[in-house]
Amino acid sequence: MGSIRIKGLGKAYRQYPTHWSRLAEWVLPWGRPRHQLRWVLKDINIQVYPGEALGIVGVNGAGKSTLLKMITGTTQPSTGTIEIEGRVAALLELGMGFHPEFTGRQNVFMAGQLLGLSIEELHQLMPDIESFAEIGEYMDQPVRTYSSGMQMRLAFSVATARRPDILIVDEALSVGDAYFQHKSFGRIRDFRRSGTTLLIVSHDRQAIQTICDRAVLLNHGQLALEGAPEEVMDFFSAMIAEREQNTIRQERLADNRIRTISGTGEASIAGVALLNEEGKPVDVIETGAPITLQVTVDINRDIERLVLGFMIKDRMGQAIYGINTHRINRPLENLRAGEQVVYRYSFNADIGKGNYSVALSLSRLDSHLDKNYEWRDFALVFHVINTRKPDFVGCASLDATLEIKHHQHIAEGVATDALSD
């Protein structure tokens, strides 16, 4: 149930020098191939196990969509095989097969049948589809009167009307407004709990890291990396920044996590430490305690502008807090080779108990995508304990205060009696 086995998969498009050469290849009996193959995917081997959630990441043009198209069956592979067990539903082109002149209900039938549901099933599922889409009486209005959000709602509801064994989700799960996004994400999670195998393509770190068990990175049509979502996403972020000449390296930390370091190296991180009030390095912190993040940066070549950023991430790799010197208007300019800069960020550790890591970036501008001198994940790992404050749940220490007032509750009958007197 719900497994995908991809072996040696490749896809090449034929390119003919002219239209005539295609004709020649088709009709001339002594024909030799007159086309060239342009490979967009090569030698892809992926196994998705039942119930697993696999994330697929890669830059535009890496071959993600082609891979998905072959899995859903619209495009035929040039080499290799795809074995699929179970019913597949794809949220790739929501609203495909919708016709603007027809009502939502009519379109549900048309689109639903295109997705392989029978009319009887659709009749059965209709109340569900209607209530999930929440478009009210618009259901019986022509789709052309819908807002794009409503159309997406309806399309999503049809596409997920029946729990598939395998669900393929492409990119922006931006289905309508924030409310519906939550709702649709909730449905995907429900599917997953019930055993649906998930295949997600996204650039969104959050999405990949919260949902997926595993991720693969596609680059230039090849499988570049396969591993835990966080490792793959770190490598991917670094890769985006490093399209130029520089290198990416990954180190395995003592606890088996993988640290990704990348950058052009004009500036590099020489040291990083978390200091307590007395200025002593610590790796265990009390919730709410004032601490200082000290970063020492070596300037290796002359650079015109330097921004240091840090980000605290939780155990799952979710960003808890991040800031850089660009955003607080404190970039350094015109630095000379050989200089050393020491930064101290001070803040109260108003975060919940648990394990956290710090990622650092040295760049020219706000984003490390522009010019990345160094990007370092897991630059530091620390633990937060909570012995002084009440034992709260979650990562934000909000220090909620409480006020309780007691009043005498007056029963209705008594009150009217009192009035009539």
Place this chain on the structure above:
Amino acid sequence: MSTAMLQSLWHYRGFVLGSVQREFQTRYRNSLLGALWTVINPLAMIIVYTVIFSRLMQARLPGVDNDLAYGIYLCAGLLTWGLFAEIIARGQSVFLEHATLLKKLSFPRICLPLVVVLNALLNFGIIFGLFIGFLLVTGNFPGWVVLAMLPVLLIQVLFAVGLGIILGVLNVFFRDVGQMTGIVLQFWFWFTPIIYPPSILPESAAGLLKWNPMVPLVQAYQGIFVKGVWPQWHTLWPMVLISVLLCLLALALFRKRAGEMVDEL
């Protein structure tokens, strides 16, 4: 057709029938008279050909003593040719028209030509129903011999479907096919005795007619409706063979190129 193909078509019957209905409805959405137009248009055509040609212009068919004979002759040829031309014309563009659907959704692609055929048959059914009604009213209904048109129609549809799918697939790779089809259909129409009786052709041209596969079909219809005679079946056998071969060829071509077709759209 393999059983797998038939099975998938059966599974997607809802989509096929829905598409036919949708296409039919789309044409008359937002018009006041709605579906009435499906009747008015062909009715006007039948009236023009029968009443105006036969009555006003006094056009006569040689050898038939009936005022309306020429009009009936015209309709028998024109309406059936219309079915043929519609299947070919829509068939050659069907894959291009549904490019996005083909690229983005996975469904049995053979559904698309089927929708085209069913739609053409629906249109033909309406207009031909009117024609039959007209014949009944004017007392020119040929009687039981009308049943003979069913096998003829079957051959013609097979022929058109085969040709339509072949052109449809080729058109994806060579867009010239689409342009050519229109021109060829024009010549083909005038090279088939539909507007004129074959007797007016000069010897040399008449000899060429035997190479036109549509001629026996059209003449069968004309015979049924104008003279009330059964078709000469032996003239139709070559056409049966051609149609079946075309359909097999179409299926083979479609199978072989279906994957590449999506890459090309």
